[in-house]
Amino acid sequence: MxxxxxxxxxxxxxxxxxxxxxxxxxxxxxxxxxxxxxxxxxxxxxxxxxxxxxxxxxxxxxxxxxxxxxxxxxxxxxxxxxxxxxxxxxxxxxxxxxxxxxxxxxxxxxxxxxxxxxxxxxxxxxxxxxxxxxxxxxxxxxxxxxxxxxxxxxxxxxxxxxxxxLTGGTPLLSQSLRVLRGEGDIAGPLRALSEEYSDLSFGSYPFQKDGAYGSNIVVRGTDSERLSEAMVKLTDLFGA
Amino acid sequence: MxxxxxxxxxxxxxxxxxxxxxxxxxxxxxxxxxxxxxxxxxxxxxxxxxxxxxxxxxxxxxxxxxxxxxxxxxxxxxxxxxxxxxxxxxxxxxxxxxxxxxxxxxxxxxxxxxxxxxxxxxxxxxxxxxxxxxxxxxxxxxxxxxxxxxxxxxxxxxxxxxxxxLTGGTPLLSQSLRVLRGEGDIAGPLRALSEEYSDLSFGSYPFQKDGAYGSNIVVRGTDSERLSEAMVKLTDLFGA
Missing domain, CATH: 3.40.980.10 (MoaB/Mog-like domain)
Structure with missing residues (x-):
């Protein structure tokens, strides 16, 4: 439901x-x-x-x-x-x-x-x-x-x-990975991963702070196992 | 316009x-x-x-x-x-x-x-x-x-x-008065003043901070003279 x-x-x-x-x-x-x-x-x-x-x-x-x-x-x-x-x-x-x-x-x-x-x-x-x-x-x-x-x-x-x-539903879980690379570098592989895990939602939020720039990648979904699996692949792709 | x-x-x-x-x-x-x-x-x-x-x-x-x-x-x-x-x-x-x-x-x-x-x-x-x-x-x-x-x-x-x-209009001016009285005390006279100065808008924003409570009264309008006149009356009503 x-x-x-x-x-x-x-x-x-x-x-x-x-x-x-x-x-x-x-x-x-x-x-x-x-x-x-x-x-x-x-x-x-x-x-x-x-x-x-x-x-x-x-x-x-x-x-x-x-x-x-x-x-x-x-x-x-x-x-x-x-x-x-x-x-x-x-x-x-x-x-x-x-x-x-x-x-x-x-x-x-x-x-x-x-x-x-x-x-x-x-x-x-x-x-x-x-x-x-x-x-x-x-x-x-x-x-x-x-x-x-x-x-x-x-x-x-x-x-x-x-x-x-109120009657709630399934809580939305999220995990994020901070990557010190611009969105333009990660967009291709990130799109491919988001298509493989189409039951999860992948957001990318660029930041610029104290001279560093990069992206916070946030993965959201309701199934914690799928979420953990996607985070492992994400870390493999973009490094810790 | x-x-x-x-x-x-x-x-x-x-x-x-x-x-x-x-x-x-x-x-x-x-x-x-x-x-x-x-x-x-x-x-x-x-x-x-x-x-x-x-x-x-x-x-x-x-x-x-x-x-x-x-x-x-x-x-x-x-x-x-x-x-x-x-x-x-x-x-x-x-x-x-x-x-x-x-x-x-x-x-x-x-x-x-x-x-x-x-x-x-x-x-x-x-x-x-x-x-x-x-x-x-x-x-x-x-x-x-x-x-x-x-x-x-x-x-x-x-x-x-x-x-x-872009083409702008008449800037909205605002002035505010901080009053150490609850909204329930000031509401009556404030309504009367807002009816007298119906070309201005009067907002009241309660606050509670560090044990003190009161209201910030904000008056907005485009005519600076009317605004100043209303602020004088407001200060007479609720003290400095």
Whole structure:
């Protein structure tokens, strides 16, 4: 059975203006690889309703799971939850279980649950909450879409909450060989090897660092014996 | 006149597997902001023909400029140039001007222009070359699509080659204020200010670091006087 597929949607003007460097994609990609869910696409869109709704509807029809990051805080530019409700054509309102989480949290710290903070308890009808052990305000899952925060440590905690609830596949294994030769020298034999081991995928990633240049050859697959066999041949071809 | 719009397409399995952290999006986003071209979307797709052709055709119909990174090297997994030709429905072959660049370069270093290296001279019919001052093998522009390398220093050099050939718009200016208060406290007044200055955009980005928490408020717009005026009011509201 093929692995389940996934897409990620990063929501936020600050990524597209260059002000902020996204790190959530790299984190999610690594975690999904471990559990055998294939991340096949990622998108970054701005904080605009049309852009978010369009991307959510495109992606949820294409893959088994969509993971979003960003736009679920208390300020006026946090419109993700409303956009997700619009994508699914369902209502959205402050929900009791989410409000209780926030009230208990702010009571402990002596802060007030302002009207703005209550926005974080707005949950689309029919969604399930995703636990947020860092700052309490929950994410949520509706259909095949998992909606999470943009702040990296909160995003990562939410990924850890939601992944155990999903059915994974066969983890993708990878091994790599660092070769101090240019891609132009290795391309021919590498192509031949990739045709012989067509159940594996061979990637070549050139580097230039401190005056040295070469290629990292990465072999990926789900069968560890085949992978080891290919690595032996690769090492024979290009030296240790 | 509104600014020209742009999208970025990052091509590569290594980003989606989590092995490599993309840095080209952040670089391009910053450069485009400086010249007044609005980056409205970014996508990451795998090294698969269908994924690349589909994304290129989607994006080039949506925005004024598409910038791609990755997949133009000499190895079998470098299929971007062929995919771009397919997207535009044009032919592709080794082109004399590109081959001459490679031959001169490898002659200087005493290396051979292997059949694999010649793949880097395959250019879709009707494209214009983009200069690569780092490692010579060129990128290219066809229609409104600018095709560049994935290796960060080569990508950055190609961006520097291609940007001066494009017509920019009004650069987006931004100013920010760091506030040691949670988003829930500032959300109400911030929304009111964003409605008063509806020609500007107000973003709020929470942080938690070394025990301190707060929000960076970023105001963006094209009119420096309006921006300064809003920053004065913002500082009055939330303190220095």
């Amino acid at each position: 093929p692995n389940p597929t996934a897409a990620m949607l990063v929501i936020g003007d600050e990524i597209l203006s260059g002000r902020t460097r996204d790190s959530n994609l790299n984190h999610l990609a690594g975690r999904l690889t471990e559990v055998g869910i294939d991340l096949v696409e990622a998108r970054v869109v701005s904080d605009k309703t049309e852009a978010i709704v369009g991307a959510v509807n495109d992606l949820r029809a294409k893959v088994d799971h969509v993971f979003t990051s960003g736009g679920i805080g208390p300020t006026h530019d946090d419109i993700t939850a409303d956009c997700i409700a619009e994508s699914f054509g369902v209502g959205i309102d402050v929900r009791d279980d989410a409000r209780e989480l926030l009230e208990a949290h702010y009571a402990r710290s002596g802060s007030e649950v302002t009207e703005a903070r209550l926005r974080m308890a707005r949950i689309p009808d029919g969604a399930t909450l995703i636990e947020n052990p860092v700052s309490v305000a929950p994410g949520f899952t509706i259909g095949n879409v998992h909606v999470m925060a943009g702040v990296p440590n909160v995003f990562e905690a939410m990924v850890a909450s939601v992944l155990p609830t | 509104p600014n020209p719009t742009a999208a970025m397409l990052v091509i590569g399995d290594e980003i989606l597997s989590g092995r490599t952290r993309d840095s080209n999006l952040n670089h391009l986003a910053g450069r485009l902001t400086e010249v007044g071209i609005d980056l409205v979307e970014a996508r990451v797709v795998s090294d698969k023909t269908e994924a690349i052709v589909g994304a290129v055709n989607d994006l080039r119909a949506k925005v004024d400029h598409v910038f791609t990174s990755g997949g133009i090297g000499p190895t079998h997994d470098d299929i971007t140039a062929d995919c771009i030709a397919e997207s535009f429905g044009v032919g592709i072959d080794v082109r004399d001007d590109a081959r001459e660049l490679l031959e001169a370069h490898y002659a200087r270093s005493g290396s051979e222009v292997t059949e694999a290296r010649l793949r880097m001279a395959r250019i879709p019919d009707g494209a214009t070359l983009i200069e690569n001052p780092v490692s010579v093998a060129p990128g290219f522009t066809i229609g409104n699509v600018h095709v560049m390398a994935g290796v960060p220093n080569v990508f950055e050099a190609m961006v520097a080659s291609v940007l001066p050939t």
